[in-house]
Amino acid sequence: MTDLILKNVRPMGAPATDLNVTAGRFAESAAAGAETIDCGGRILIPGLVEAHTHLDKSLLGLPWYRNEVGPRLIDKIDNERAVKVSLGLDPRVQSERQALQSVAYGTTHIRSHVDVDTHHGLAGVEGVMATREKLAGIVDIEIVAFPQSGMITRPGTVELMDEALSMGVEVVGGLDPCGIDRDPRAHLDAIFGLAEKHGKPIDIHLHEQGALGWFSMEEILTRTRAHGMQGQVTVSHAFCLGAPDRAAVAALQEQLAEARIHIVTTAPASAPVPAVKELHALGILTGAGSDGIRDTWGPYGNGDMLERAMFVGLRNNLRRDDEVELALDICTAGGAAVMGLDGYGLAPGCHADAVLVEGETLAEAVALRAPRKLVLKGGRVTAQDGKCLTEAP
Amino acid sequence: MTDLILKNVRPMGAPATDLNVTAGRFAESAAAGAETIDCGGRILIPGLVEAHTHLDKSLLGLPWYRNEVGPRLIDKIDNERAVKVSLGLDPRVQSERQALQSVAYGTTHIRSHVDVDTHHGLAGVEGVMATREKLAGIVDIEIVAFPQSGMITRPGTVELMDEALSMGVEVVGGLDPCGIDRDPRAHLDAIFGLAEKHGKPIDIHLHEQGALGWFSMEEILTRTRAHGMQGQVTVSHAFCLGAPDRAAVAALQEQLAEARIHIVTTAPASAPVPAVKELHALGILTGAGSDGIRDTWGPYGNGDMLERAMFVGLRNNLRRDDEVELALDICTAGGAAVMGLDGYGLAPGCHADAVLVEGETLAEAVALRAPRKLVLKGGRVTAQDGKCLTEAP
Structure with a gap:
């Protein structure tokens, strides 16, 4: 050194x-x-913080994947599970490619959701863990066990999540308790149960919009309080906080602040998004991420968190210098705070x-x-x- | 050659x-x-087509402008008029800087709105005309006389617009007939009158959202038919076509198609936008542009129309390859068609x-x-x- x-x-x-x-x-x-x-x-x-991505599923370095996938979320999930097999995708190689590209752009910390499902088992987790070890001292990688294909609808997934957490995965993932698993109670009980068993934090994908998302958010709030997990739960995407009914959103945001739930946004241009200035005013820790980078979901993304700060700025109509600085803060200190990084700055x-x-x-x-x-x-x-x-x- | x-x-x-x-x-x-x-x-x-920008107002090449401007449209308009003086902005120099940066990114044709107002007169038009002459053979520049500060509320502006058109400006501009001039009838009568007098097409900024924008759009449609200007009128931004009431929007879009009105979008992430796939399906010619590049309105933008194609794709949730190709088409052939370019391709x-x-x-x-x-x-x-x-x- x-x-x-x-x-x-x-x-x-x-x-x-x-x-x-x-x-x-x-x-x-x-x-x-x-x-x-x-x-x-x-x-x-300070180093840029990639607080939400999917290192195991990027197609970087492979021949161009011609995307002809259907429009629904489930089309993309089913297609991806199949394409991983047909392309022979190696999560170890792909995660290393993406992580090193992020390093070139100045990222020093990555939180990666990694698929856990009954089709591919823990291959994704093992691959990203190998990359994490190989790139130690170059970039820090934190892994979220992510039930991308559903947990309750696919018996055996909870057990795989449990195993992943025992192997050293740091965070319990989750996904649209209503929209994907169609059983919010079982889904949320399972992930809060895993978090309690392993003493690990939670980061749950919530694409559900409007009132459906508010319902899931309320269920997350209830369990966060019941399990004493204040400050240990992150909601990624949180599209429901971008809903037009700002009074309903404001009431929910007050509860999120009180339960110290964190938000991570990817600032997509085509979906409702949490208003980062409102979150900031309430003291809700907010990070940002690239989401998937050039994968079967879509062709965009490059891992540049300075570009992501621009996206956060554009999506939230941040034009003044102090506002653009907030966007950058979200892509640096904000993500670091969400991930609970020590000695950042x-x-x-x-x-x-x-x-x-x-x-x-x-x-x-x-x-x-x-x-x-x-x-x-x-x-x-x-x-x-x-x-x-x-x-x- | x-x-x-x-x-x-x-x-x-x-x-x-x-x-x-x-x-x-x-x-x-x-x-x-x-x-x-x-x-x-x-x-x-084929060469990328920048179908909507403001060559006269970029701050490229100047020391960083710290943006502390208020949130309303009128705050930005008033601030800009003042800052042009305090910075001693030279439209000739600034337009050349921006145009050459666009050339580096592959742009071969630019439609630039240029401010015409009673404070700065035709200084902007003269400056961009000088750049157009200087860069002949490097990039084609088409100029729109743009009443940024209002036309009816600022007596003398219509006469300046008239003079600009006599000097060789190719397109009659306009701006939010209700929102800025507060007199849609007088505003639209004036610009359609200028178009008729000079035999030139129209390109009008329409930021007005929802029902207000629909009203202005209907007034534009009425005059387009009355003046026989089908195929000669472009509406830029057209945020009202991004309104949630899709039935109302669909009815309006059918009329736009019938009157052969063109749309130019900058695909902003924080405003409602026309759905480009719907426009495409209706045969409405659609182009795209960068809007202002690093100016007093905001810090973003670089003139890269390949990046703008990505913005069009992200904003319209275009993920499949054929959809991304549509986004690129809008930034090439689409803009060329809107501008009526001969021998493009x-x-x-x-x-x-x-x-x-x-x-x-x-x-x-x-x-x-x-x-x-x-x-x-x-x-x-x-x-x-x-x-x-x-x-x-």
Whole structure:
């Protein structure tokens, strides 16, 4: 581990200064023999946090997949399970490809939902765990056991989730308790039961819109309180918080704040989304993610969380500089807070996970999305000039 | 003008072939002494068409503008008029900067709305006209006289619009007849009167949502029929076509199709938008544009119409390959049709305005948005490897 002096750097856009890195952490003073990196007056931000993606299912590096999938959620789920077989998708290889592409864009932490189902068993989890081990010191990967194909409708899935959690998966996943499993009570009881058994947090996909989503959200709230899991539950997507009835949403959001439930948004342009300024005003921790990147669900996405900050900004109509800074905060400190990361930031004592970005201000960095000059993970240079220093398979 | 043989090229993703360019146009056979360019099996698409932007107001190349503007449309309009003075914005320089950045991204045709108001007079029009002349042979620029600050509420504006049209501006602009001018009858009578007097088409900004927008749209329809201007009227933004009452929208869209009114969308993530698949099914010509690029309205935008195709895709939830191809078509042939361009396309006889893009398929080209390998305008190489060959001021 190299000790560093980052010369002529602007932490979060502040006036230029020098920062020290000692034994992988930011430090008050320079270590003897520290190597100097001239940062050319660029802005330094803490490592970007990818708080919602699917490392096991990207098609990066494969021939182009021609998408002819039907319009319903279930069409996409069924198609994906089949295509994984027909393409012989290897979750270990695919997760490594996507994770390293994210590193090139300055991501230092990833929370990945990974499919667990009775068709593919724990192959996805094993693959992403192998990548996590291989990329230790380059990017931190947290795994959510994700019952993408349903849990109650597919007997045996809960047992696989249980096994995944015993193997070292950190988070219990869930998915549309009404829309997919058609049995919200059984679905939510199962995931809260697993969380209690393993002492692990929850992150549940909730695409359900309007009143259906509010109902599921209320059931999540009830169980969060009953299990004393305040601060341990994240709802991803939460499209129902983007519903037009703002009075109903406001009442729900107050309860979410009180139960310290976190929200992760991917800021899709074509679905209702939680209003991030409202969440921020209520103190609800909010992160962001890329969701699937070039997979059987759709062709878009690249893992660039600076681009995602722009998407958060565009979707929430954030135009003022302070608003764009909020979008960036969601893609850095917000995601870190949702994931409960220790020692995140640029202060002395924090892990030296950081990115040098182009632009005169933080808002310009988001608007430009230029190749990242430098990416550090624990003080180690992992990417330079937009290129990851570790080669992908 | 160089004659060319484009070797090993895939027109619109078709199998690799050779294409000939003779005297600035695609040709059946190669000219004697034609220069050969190896296209490396890349896809060739016709030049990207920027069908809605504001060349006169970009802040590209200036120090970062810290946006602290209020939330209403009128806040942004009033702020901009003032900031143009305080920053000493030169429309000639700014339009050249933006136009050349667009060329780097493969744009060969631009329709630019240019502010006409009693404060700045025709300075914007004169500046963009100077740029149009300077960049002849590099990018075609069409100018819309745009009464950004209102026309009826600012006496003297109609006369300035009239003068702009006499000077060679090609299109009559308009803006929210109810929302800004508060007098839809006077506003629309004025712009249709100018169109009739000068024999020029109309392109009107319509941000008005829901029933208010429907009302204005109906008034536009009435005048389009009365003036026999079918096929000569474009409505930009048309947020009212994104309203939730799809039956009302469908009835209106049928009338738009019948009156051959065109639609241009910028596919904003935070506003209701016309559903491009519905427009396509009705045969309504549809183009797309970047809108303002890094201006006092907001920090986003870069002029990349391949990225805009992605925005159109994301906003309209276009995931299948054929759907993504529609998004790209809107950013190429669709915009060209709206603008009534002659000789647009890759067929023999068409102007050799074209772009070499990266990716195995058209959908991948949109998803990747990689730097453009080559941009041709009338057979002349104007950009290479993402860089414009003409230096910006």
